[in-house]
Amino acid sequence: MTNTNSIKELLTGNKKGETVNINGWVRTFRNNQFIALNDGSTINNLQIVIDFNDYEDSFLKRINPGTAIGVEGELVESLGKGQTVEIKANKVEIYGDSDPEKYPLQPKRHSLEFLREIAHLRFRTNTFGAVFRVRNSLSFAIHKFFNERDFVYMHTPIITGSDAEGAGEMFKVTTLDLENPPKNEEGHIDYKQDFFEKPTNLTVSGQLEAELGAMAFSKVYTFGPTFRAENSNTSRHLAEFWMIEPEIAFADINDDMDLAEELLKYVINYVLENNIEDLRFLEQRLIQEEKQKPQNERSDMPLIEKLKFVLENDFERLTYTEAIEILLRSKPNKKKKFKYVIEKWGADLQSEHERYLVEKHFKKPVILTDYPKDIKAFYMKVNDDNNTVRAMDILFPGIGEIVGGSQREERYDVLLERMNKMGVPADEMQWYLDTRRFGSAEHAGFGLGFERLVQFVTGMGNIRDVIAFPRYPGNARF
RNA sequence: GCCUCCAUAGCUCAGUUGGUUAGAGCGGCGGACUGUUAAUCCGUAGGUCCAAGGUUCAAGUCCUUGUGGAGGCGCCA
Numbered sequence A: 001m002t003n004t005n006s007i008k009e010l011l012t013g014n015k016k017g018e019t020v021n022i023n024g025w026v027r028t029f030r031n032n033q034f035i036a037l038n039d040g041s042t043i044n045n046l047q048i049v050i051d052f053n054d055y056e057d058s059f060l061k062r063i064n065p066g067t068a069i070g071v072e073g074e075l076v077e078s079l080g081k082g083q084t085v086e087i088k089a090n091k092v093e094i095y096g097d098s099d100p101e102k103y104p105l106q107p108k109r110h111s112l113e114f115l116r117e118i119a120h121l122r123f124r125t126n127t128f129g130a131v132f133r134v135r136n137s138l139s140f141a142i143h144k145f146f147n148e149r150d151f152v153y154m155h156t157p158i159i160t161g162s163d164a165e166g167a168g169e170m171f172k173v174t175t176l177d178l179e180n181p182p183k184n185e186e187g188h189i190d191y192k193q194d195f196f197e198k199p200t201n202l203t204v205s206g207q208l209e210a211e212l213g214a215m216a217f218s219k220v221y222t223f224g225p226t227f228r229a230e231n232s233n234t235s236r237h238l239a240e241f242w243m244i245e246p247e248i249a250f251a252d253i254n255d256d257m258d259l260a261e262e263l264l265k266y267v268i269n270y271v272l273e274n275n276i277e278d279l280r281f282l283e284q285r286l287i288q289e290e291k292q293k294p295q296n297e298r299s300d301m302p303l304i305e306k307l308k309f310v311l312e313n314d315f316e317r318l319t320y321t322e323a324i325e326i327l328l329r330s331k332p333n334k335k336k337k338f339k340y341v342i343e344k345w346g347a348d349l350q351s352e353h354e355r356y357l358v359e360k361h362f363k364k365p366v367i368l369t370d371y372p373k374d375i376k377a378f379y380m381k382v383n384d385d386n387n388t389v390r391a392m393d394i395l396f397p398g399i400g401e402i403v404g405g406s407q408r409e410e411r412y413d414v415l416l417e418r419m420n421k422m423g424v425p426a427d428e429m430q431w432y433l434d435t436r437r438f439g440s441a442e443h444a445g446f447g448l449g450f451e452r453l454v455q456f457v458t459g460m461g462n463i464r465d466v467i468a469f470p471r472y473p474g475n476a477r478f
Numbered sequence B: 001g002c003c004u005c006c007a008u009a010g011c012u013c014a015g016u017u018g019g020u021u022a023g024a025g026c027g028g029c030g031g032a033c034u035g036u037u038a039a040u041c042c043g044u045a046g047g048u049c050c051a052a053g054g055u056u057c058a059a060g061u062c063c064u065u066g067u068g069g070a071g072g073c074g075c076c077a
Helices: A007-012 A112-117 A125-147 A207-217 A253-276 A275-292 A302-311 A319-329 A352-360 A412-422 A426-437 A449-457
Strands: A019-030 A034-038 A047-049 A069-079 A085-096 A201-204 A219-227 A242-249 A318-320 A366-372 A389-397 A400-408 A443-449
Touching: A007 A019, A007 A047, A019 A085, A047 A242, A112 A125, A125 A207, A125 A219, A125 A253, A125 A275, A125 A449, A201 A426, A207 A219, A207 A319, A207 A426, A207 A443, A242 A253, A242 A449, A253 A275, A253 A302, A253 A366, A253 A389, A253 A400, A253 A443, A253 A449, A275 A302, A275 A449, A302 A366, A319 A352, A319 A366, A319 A389, A352 A366, A352 A389, A352 A400, A389 A443, A400 A449, A412 A426
Parallel strands: A047 A085, A318 A366
Antiparallel strands: A019 A034, A019 A069, A034 A047, A069 A085, A219 A242, A242 A443, A366 A389, A389 A400, A400 A443
């Protein structure tokens, strides 16, 4: 049987009365009559009604959770209560059996930890079906947003010869024999004999290359995988994750913040308009999950309300200096409830401080700007006070930093001086500096962690559950 | 990398101050029923109590180490 329809399409009901073909995987088979069929196109199942007198017992026993089948039948109004339409089957064909003794997914609740161990099958659950359909929508919405605004989608290299991106530990890329690497006269590894004739790594950011693009196309963005070899063991870090990095020329930090806020609202709105059934399921899932938690750890809003709240409210914008003043005056700081008590301007904000600002003080997304230059990267534009840089971080409730960005330093001399002071090898990065030598212009950009966005929109607590096959310390399965 | 907690049936869990034969629900298997909605009802099988060592007359239970998992912190997106 050829699949000419999706369940999503058939459930709209405008093919009622027609004979249709449908393929999918059995979720449950009740009463020897009712097959709940799912094909991944929607969270909803299509009910297939069969007359068990038409089939051998041995055939009916093969219809189990996970079995792949094809059905031909008439789409009719349902006699039962749980659905509007169903298929009265004329013909059922089994494509692939699913041994019920061995198939790990039962029609019951499984723990997310267990499903993570069978990540190759977890797409077939309601939760992960919803998560990955939302992930797909977010991905599409991001491209749509930039495309509608004449951004050029740029593919920056995955393998980089630069180790100065400064965003974290890198994974080495080599074809040398690690058991017996060639050595040079000084006894060091001789990278001249390596594939690229120099040390190379997996990229930790496409930003520097995106800046080069912005200095020609005016508006560019990247959307690709990034790799960090940090030994991070948290529910918001991955060793391989996807990042969106727009870069805009003739723009300052305010344009940058406007762009980021507009993008986040646009994609959240897109998902609300296109994935509402998945979101409703995820909202219920989260409510059930949080019933196990004490009251004060539960979300103060249901998922969909939270998403609408983000859409309808301006993000709170304030400077690092203002944030420090709020924190210094805050109760947990005065009563020394913070693990790291804020004592003076210049302190790096810990996640407990960010959480206080977002979840307790403002109760909405916050954009912090103008951080002390000593705690930020070399490429950020130095303010006239010579103490702060035009950095901006967007902090979201529950997940912390979702966006990190800045206006870039476009002045050749200032940039070169900062590189030298911070130990960034300027001679190896002449290509980067060249944009400041030839037609330099104000420009800005940011990095948006895609998985953190998916986490926020789906309400999933662990980042390992919003990417198909997560990579983290000690784990590269599948 | 650091701190805390957890590990019992295929899954989700219970198991008292250490006490002799380790339980339940779901799932599986056998049967009944046949407009069900994680169907229901009856019956039944299923255990290296994470691993190694130790304490004890006696360890699922206490101790040590290891392994795996979760949460938090740091690094960041």
